Amino acid sequence: MDIRGLLLVNSGNSREKDSPFLASGPLGTLQVAGKTALDRTAERLQKFGISPVAAVVETAWTQAATANAGPAGLNSVKVPPDRFWRAAENAFNDMAQNGAELVVLVRLGAYAEIDFERLVQFHLDRGSRVSQVSHQGQDLEVFCISASRRNDAASLFRSRLTRCRSECPRMEAGGYVNHLADAFDLRQFAVDILTRQTQTSPAGDEIKPGVWAVRPAMIEKGARVLAPAFVGASARVRTGAVITRCSSIEHHAQVDCGSVVENSSVLPYCYVGAGLDLAHSVAGMRQVANLRRGVTVEVPDRTLIDLVSATSGKTFLSSAAEFLTYLPRVAWQGMISGGKQPQPDLNAALRKTSPALGKAAGYETPACDTEAAHKFPNMVVVRSNGNQ
Amino acid sequence: MEINSRPVVVKRMPERLNSRTAREFLRDVQPFLHSDRPQLVFDLSQVVQLDAAGVEMLLRCMSEAHKRDGDVKLASLSDQAVVVLELTRTERLFEIYETSTDAARSFSGFLPNAMRQQLLHNKRPAAPMAA
Numbered sequence: 294m295d296i297r298g299l300l301l302v303n304s305g306n307s308r309e310k311d312s313p314f315l316a317s318g319p320l321g322t323l324q325v326a327g328k329t330a331l332d333r334t335a336e337r338l339q340k341f342g343i344s345p346v347a348a349v350v351e352t353a354w355t356q357a358a359t360a361n362a363g364p365a366g367l368n369s370v371k372v373p374p375d376r377f378w379r380a381a382e383n384a385f386n387d388m389a390q391n392g393a394e395l396v397v398l399v400r401l402g403a404y405a406e407i408d409f410e411r412l413v414q415f416h417l418d419r420g421s422r423v424s425q426v427s428h429q430g431q432d433l434e435v436f437c438i439s440a441s442r443r444n445d446a447a448s449l450f451r452s453r454l455t456r457c458r459s460e461c462p463r464m465e466a467g468g469y470v471n472h473l474a475d476a477f478d479l480r481q482f483a484v485d486i487l488t489r490q491t492q493t494s495p496a497g498d499e500i501k502p503g504v505w506a507v508r509p510a511m512i513e514k515g516a517r518v519l520a521p522a523f524v525g526a527s528a529r530v531r532t533g534a535v536i537t538r539c540s541s542i543e544h545h546a547q548v549d550c551g552s553v554v555e556n557s558s559v560l561p562y563c564y565v566g567a568g569l570d571l572a573h574s575v576a577g578m579r580q581v582a583n584l585r586r587g588v589t590v591e592v593p594d595r596t597l598i599d600l601v602s603a604t605s606g607k608t609f610l611s612s613a614a615e616f617l618t619y620l621p622r623v624a625w626q627g628m629i630s631g632g633k634q635p636q637p638d639l640n641a642a643l644r645k646t647s648p649a650l651g652k653a654a655g656y657e658t659p660a661c662d663t664e665a666a667h668k669f670p671n672m673v674v675v676r677s678n679g680n681q
Numbered sequence: 682m683e684i685n686s687r688p689v690v691v692k693r694m695p696e697r698l699n700s701r702t703a704r705e706f707l708r709d710v711q712p713f714l715h716s717d718r719p720q721l722v723f724d725l726s727q728v729v730q731l732d733a734a735g736v737e738m739l740l741r742c743m744s745e746a747h748k749r750d751g752d753v754k755l756a757s758l759s760d761q762a763v764v765v766l767e768l769t770r771t772e773r774l775f776e777i778y779e780t781s782t783d784a785a786r787s788f789s790g791f792l793p794n795a796m797r798q799q800l801l802h803n804k805r806p807a808a809p810m811a812a
Contacts (some may be wrong), residue, residue: 570769581764583760
């Protein structure tokens with residue numbers, strides 16, 4: 294049986310309206326643990342023998358959506374927003390003309406691990422023209438459409454997937470579903486992938502148990518990446534940095550010296566400054582979404598959070614300068630220090646304030662010098678609200 | 682016994698705390714910081730933009746106050762301020778209160794535990810001795 298897949302990626306998903314990272318496109322096109330939800334869905338369709346898979350992507354979002362090559366066999370069509378639904382309908386008609394019997398239609402947004410085999414069987418058993426998938430009583434924008442029923446398909450596309458012309462039975466999905474509606478969902482998606490709650494896995498190789506990296510990721514000597522964690526292609530974790538608790542550092546992101554990234558996602562091309570403490574957050578596009586407080590704030594200070602340019606000559610020049618000065622620096626450090634560089638200590642790293650603060654960076658909390666701190670050297674002593 | 686009678690200065694911080702406004706703010710509070718045992722409360726409720734220079738200024742104020750046996754406390758932190766202070770690991774250095782009133786009250790309310798227990802012990806009638 295000829296079953297084909299059609300993926301739709303565009304704006305206008307009502308769930309995504311409050312998303313702070315929409316500047317780069319829908320969250321379904323942002324890379325999480327090395328792949329976008331678009332890539333993962335296409336891979337999943339192909340795994341179930343649904344091939345070829347075509348994607349219709351709104352022009353405004355194509356940069357993010359096609360940031361990487363995507364899975365083999367994904368035929369992507371880029372269209373402006375005003376012609377999006379017409380193009381989607383045309384893509385469906387092309388499939389029908391080329392001999393498809395069934396078309397599985399998925400609109401991102403949500404990432405759902407649907408048993409497509411069961412969906413097709415459900416559709417055939419009911420003898421329906423269009424079948425839809427729901428999860429816990431909520432409709433997902435996942436359909437199985439009989440290719441010969443063009444009028445039903447046209448009605449569905451023209452109503453922007455809100456109305457079926459004929460009876461549309463719902464199949465309850467039992468697998469993993471993430472609505473990818475806000476920063477919290479994005480972070481949860483990364484955690485679920487890294488802790489293997491999903492059937493999809495992180496991109497790249499497992500360089501040590503629970504730590505995934507995509508070549509050419511750069512983890513400098515002295516940096517600590519604690520499982521589970523992910524470091525994307527061309528991402529850089531500099532010396533003294535600590536990546537821990539299901540954190541994901543996406544492609545071309547940089548974590549500067551001494552920073553601690555804990556239970557956080559660093560989005561593609563994001564720079565995290567030196568000596569920072571990024572915890573329970575999603576950082577990117579000069580913004581930090583603090584999930585514990587439920588707030589998203591813009592960080593205008595480029596020494597703290599910045600955007601790394603992928604194409605500028607500045608990146609090339611700085612890399613070249615660093616390369617040329619590497620040997621003299623190593624030789625100089627060898628002459629000055631003479632000994633082995635000590636391993637970074639998490640407690641010591643947490644006690645220090647950020648070097649981005651200039652002269653005040655060396656200021657340490659007096660609480661660290663208390664009797665208790667000497668008695669329990671592994672305990673980090675902090676002052677929090679009030680006199681606690 | 683003398684309970685704290687020194688004035689507590691409450692200052693509202695500007696909306697944007699960058700290197701220029703931080704310098705101006707520091708100039709404003711300098712006379713208070715140079716007094717004997719200064720007690721300052723900074724209200725950060727209006728802050729919508731805080732950068733490294735602003736955080737550095739806060740640390741400098743606290744450092745100056747500590748030198749003169751005083752303290753700087755923060756109150757009514759905006760979301761922006763909290764996130765940046767947490768990001769730069771400086772929130773743990775300050776005492777932070779929900780309102781300026783709470784922060785100001787904390788200057789007079791605070792007594793070291795040892796002193797408080799001694800006071801309680803002095804006030805309390807003698808406990809009956811076990812037979």
